Amino acid sequence: MKFFKLNEKEYQVPESWQEMSLKLYVNVAKLEEKRTEYFLGELYLLKIIEAICDAEDGELDELTLEVVNDISSSLVFLQEHKDWPNVKTLEIEGVTYVFPSDLNKLTMGEYISMKTFQENTKSQSEAIPYILAIILRPGKLVQDGETGEEKWVQDKFTANNIDYRKDIFLNQPVMDLMGPIGFFLGGK
Amino acid sequence: MFSKSSKEDNLALGQVSIDKRWGWLAMVDRLSNGDITKHDEVYQRNYIECLNLLSYWYERDNYFEQQNEIRKNSYRHG
Numbered sequence: 001m002k003f004f005k006l007n008e009k010e011y012q013v014p015e016s017w018q019e020m021s022l023k024l025y026v027n028v029a030k031l032e033e034k035r036t037e038y039f040l041g042e043l044y045l046l047k048i049i050e051a052i053c054d055a056e057d058g059e060l061d062e063l064t065l066e067v068v069n070d071i072s073s074s075l076v077f078l079q080e081h082k083d084w085p086n087v088k089t090l091e092i093e094g095v096t097y098v099f100p101s102d103l104n105k106l107t108m109g110e111y112i113s114m115k116t117f118q119e120n121t122k123s124q125s126e127a128i129p130y131i132l133a134i135i136l137r138p139g140k141l142v143q144d145g146e147t148g149e150e151k152w153v154q155d156k157f158t159a160n161n162i163d164y165r166k167d168i169f170l171n172q173p174v175m176d177l178m179g180p181i182g183f184f185l186g187g188k
Numbered sequence: 189m190f191s192k193s194s195k196e197d198n199l200a201l202g203q204v205s206i207d208k209r210w211g212w213l214a215m216v217d218r219l220s221n222g223d224i225t226k227h228d229e230v231y232q233r234n235y236i237e238c239l240n241l242l243s244y245w246y247e248r249d250n251y252f253e254q255q256n257e258i259r260k261n262s263y264r265h266g
Binding site: 104105106107108109110115116 | 212216219230231232233234235236238
């Protein structure tokens with residue numbers, strides 16, 4: 001992680017995908033969707049730095065060219081091809097969150113909820129935390145009474161804690177979260 | 189200034205459609221055969237199975253509609 005100060009405020013710049021939270025990833029992905037609106041490469045770079053530092057629009061306008069160049073050298077990882085690991089479970093604050101074992105087995109309720117968020121958010125990227133909050137839910141390790149085989153079983157889907165889970169996931173490393181949801185980001 | 193609304197235009201052309209905002213509700217309503225007490229059961233069913241069934245019904249409805257059109261036209265000209 002790289003650090004820099006501007007107007008007495010310290011900012012953090014991730015230098016690898018491992019250091020990138022979901023929130024910062026969504027910030028950058030939202031910008032990427034609007035890339036064609038930025039005619040100047042330098043302005044786009046500044047906006048990327050704002051996004052990756054979770055700064056407000058225009059908050060980093062006073063950065064010197066030297067600092068911008070220094071930071072941009074740390075952002076090379078954004079261009080690297082990334083293979084999201086396919087994790088099955090995730091432990092957050094003592095709760096085990098379980099990914100669905102087969103996305104083809106989602107219910108109509110889960111599917112409609114995801115599509116509704118995709119339709120009602122301004123961009124595909126903004127829907128990512130909501131999609132995760134729908135498909136990644138607390139679960140338990142259950143033993144099959146006959147075979148003795150253990151498998152993770154998710155709690156039944158309800159719309160109750162979606163916002164709560166979304167907020168928790170925003171602070172998690174994006175590497176742990178993105179693997180299983182690429183399937184849903186193909187279109188509205 | 190005096191142009192008709194798109195809804196009126198569609199009616200004039202004999203095309204009627206349900207507002208997009210009812211899309212998912214309309215699907216669930218159809219799958220539950222209009223029975224609100226069955227909506228929760230629909231939400232628990234596999235989405236691929238539901239979407240396949242809706243696609244089949246859509247094609248079947250179109251097929252019957254075309255058949256009816258052909259029948260009506262043959263009466264008119266017969």
